[in-house]
Amino acid sequence: MKKTFLFLFLIISQVAVMGQTVNYTASTSVIANPERGLQKYSISGTNYATTVGANNLPVATLNSWKNSTDKVTVVYRYYLLDAFMNSNINSTFLNNMQTDFNNIRSAGFKVIVRFAYSNSEGTVAQQPTKAQILTHISQLSSLLTNNKDVIFSLQAGFIGTWGEWYYTNSNEFGTDGAISAIQWGNRKEIIDAMLAMTPIEIPIQVRYVGIKQTMYGTTQLTPATAYQQNANARIGFYNDAFLNNYGDMGTFSADECTNPVGTPDYNYLSNETNYLPMTGETNGLNTCDNGYRTKGDNAIYEMGLTNWTTLNRDYHPDFWNQINASQYDKILKNLGYRFVLNSSTVQSNGSNFNLTLNITNVGNARPFKQRDVYLIMKNTATNSVTTRLLNTDIRTWENSISITQNFNPGITGVFQLYLWMPDKESLLSSNSDYSIQFANNGTWESATGYNNLLQTVNLNTLGMQDFSFKNNLSIYPNPASDFIKIQLNSSEKEEIQIYDSVGQLVKIATISNNDKIDVSKFTSGIYFIRLKNNPSLSLKFVKL
Known part of the structure; x- marks a missing residue:
């Protein structure tokens, strides 16, 4: 009973x-919501620069990730530019990137983008000269702008092994943490170029707290200063050594076994990520205090402290293998919003x-x-x-x-x-x-x-607002795929104008009550219908 x-x-x-x-x-379900959750890893292959269609992200693969129990909607795409150490990026590489973005859009994904010239440590320079890097950034600008709708963020790669700004073997940029004021200035030129040549809708992410603080100061964001067009408001973080020794391998200033939680660096990052994305991956188990920091409950706790939005599911296996089912479920649900x-x-x-x-x-x-x-x-x-x-x-x-x-x-x-x-x-x-x-x-x-x-x-009664327009025009079905029907509460014909979401006039028609308008050839998106005799008011419909 x-x-x-x-x-x-x-x-x-x-x-x-x-x-x-x-x-x-x-709901207790894992939800495939945009711009949050577990991220999947991918990398461009060795023939990406020489063969059209090589190593692109297949739509079927992206869909399989989204439809899995993890409900993934974000992919990390690592673009290796090692073929262009001494030359401009060729059209084959750029065209393959556009195919990636097209596939990402078709699958309903967003993409975290990073460019690097080396994915393994070595004794030679790990990137081209500053001048060549700046040329590459300029080449990539239009591609990033044209695909800003599906770009989650652009990570400050380009410098160092894996694009992580540490091992560079470079006199221009400094290496292994030994960086002069001039070398910091050269590094800042790279970030400034990225900021200038990418749309403001795309956040830039840096690897270490010290990068942002050294280049742009230590003033923290507030609700009044966030979401502006300046560097401080646009630069967030990625942490590719989450929960590991040495303050997450340099993310924070800390000795090998110093827990960075509560330190000034940690508190600074925790504040900035209230307004900017926090992404990355683990890279092994912490060896201090019996691995306390990388245990599941603490991992969940610190993800909350530093506002994690996405986390790489494909690395590191030692971390993921010691997470129990309940902890895994919490991570899946709590990443992002x-x-x-x-x-x-x-x-x-x-x-x-x-x-x-x-x-x-x-x-x-x-x-x-x-x-x-x-x-x-x-x-x-x-x-x-x-x-x-x-x-x-x-x-x-x-x-x-x-x-x-x-x-x-x-x-x-x-x-x-x-x-x-x-x-x-x-x-x-x-x-x-x-x-x-x-x-x-x-x-x-x-x-x-x-x-x-x-x-x-x-x-059941009409207010004065929009009376003449709303009472004379309605649209259905809405959303529509093939046609819309215009319903007028008048026997007189009316001329209507249809505009797309950027204000371009796409159709003019003179209609009577209950006339159909063919929209089957319209591109999917939002459109606005206006009466010619009352152009200041409009009704919206969605073309599927």
């Missing part, structure tokens, strides 16, 4: 009654309504890239969609989040409510693989990327 009562209670608590509070059930929708409340006043959302971020970190949060209102009779922007910055969603906002959409009808958190880039916004899913049961719509609030609102 108790089990039956509980079952009925859970059903009733999620029935969408207008004006009620809905409580949601948290994990948003749980606790409750929503709708209070309607005829023409407008208040929406209150209570959300918890139970993950290690906040999203580090900007994205908008939309309220989707779907008319239950016509399936036409109205979209409204929430006044919130998802990059501030930490711990408990409460949002209350009034909506006066200027339309009538009964509407099902959803939350939509698409990618900011227009090429990805309509792809649900790049939309954020709440960690809740029974709310996710994979086809649209919407999170169903299980709420309806009845708007």
Whole structure:
């Protein structure tokens, strides 16, 4: 009897009654959300510079990672430029990179990019001259800009073995930690060039705390100074020796067995990664204190302290082999953000309504890239969609989040409510693989990327806002793949104009009520329809 009562209670608590509070059930599943989680490793091969199509990342492989129990959505791509120590990067290499980016986009992934000239220690120079590196960065600029939508971050490689800025065998850059002021200046020229020649949407990551502090000072980021266009706000970290000796092999200033937790370097990195991505890998077991730092529970603890977003699943096996199933599950779920929708409340006043959302971020970190949060209102009779922007910055969603906002959409009808958190880039916004899913049961719509609030609102009177436009035009189906139908509450013909997401006019048509518009040849993305006689207002539809 108790089990039956509980079952009925859970059903009733999620029935969408207008004006009620809905409580949601948290999910225990691993979720394939964008820009977070375990990352997979890949490297360009020896014939990448000589053979078109060689060693590209196959879409099938990427899909297999995403559909695995790990739900991977981020790949680390290591581009070896050893063939170009004394020459410019050739077109074959650049074309192969573009194929990689195309495949990454097709599979719904993001990519961490690093360039290096050596992946094994040696006695010769581990990189070209500074002048040649700067030329390579200039060559890569347009490729990175054109594919900024799928680039998670660009790591400051180019210098040293593995691109980690330590073993260089170079008089220009210094080596093995012995670096003069002039050599630091040469290194800074490389970072400055990367910052100048990559879009501001792409964070730059450096290997050691000392790199950022030496070049750009020790002033820490604050909510007021984060997310700006300067170097301090754009430079994050990757740690390829997480939890190991010597302060994670130089990530922090520490002796072999000094635990860096709580040191100034550690606290500095912990603060910066509130606003910037923290990624990397383990590289073996810590030999101090019976390996305490690399044990599972401490690993999880430190991932939280330093806001880890992604971690390499393919290295180091000694670390992964000593993690138990429960610890592994926590790592999978807690890397990056994990948003749980606790409750929503709708209070309607005829023409407008208040929406209150209570959300918890139970993950290690906040999203580090900007994205908008939309309220989707779907008319239950016509399936036409109205979209409204929430006044919130998802990059501030930490711990408990409460949002209350009034909506006066200027339309009538009964509407099902959803939350939509698409990618900011227009090429990805309509792809649900790049939309954020709440960690809740029974709310996710994979086809649209919407999170169903299980709420309806009845708007039975019109406010003044948008009256003439909204009352005269509606669109359905939305999203659409082949056609949209335009519904007018008028017998007169209207001229409409359709614009793409960058404001280019793509179609003009004169329509009557319930006319269909063929959109089958439109590129997938967001479009806006305007009435010629009222161009200041528009309705949005999504082409699948």
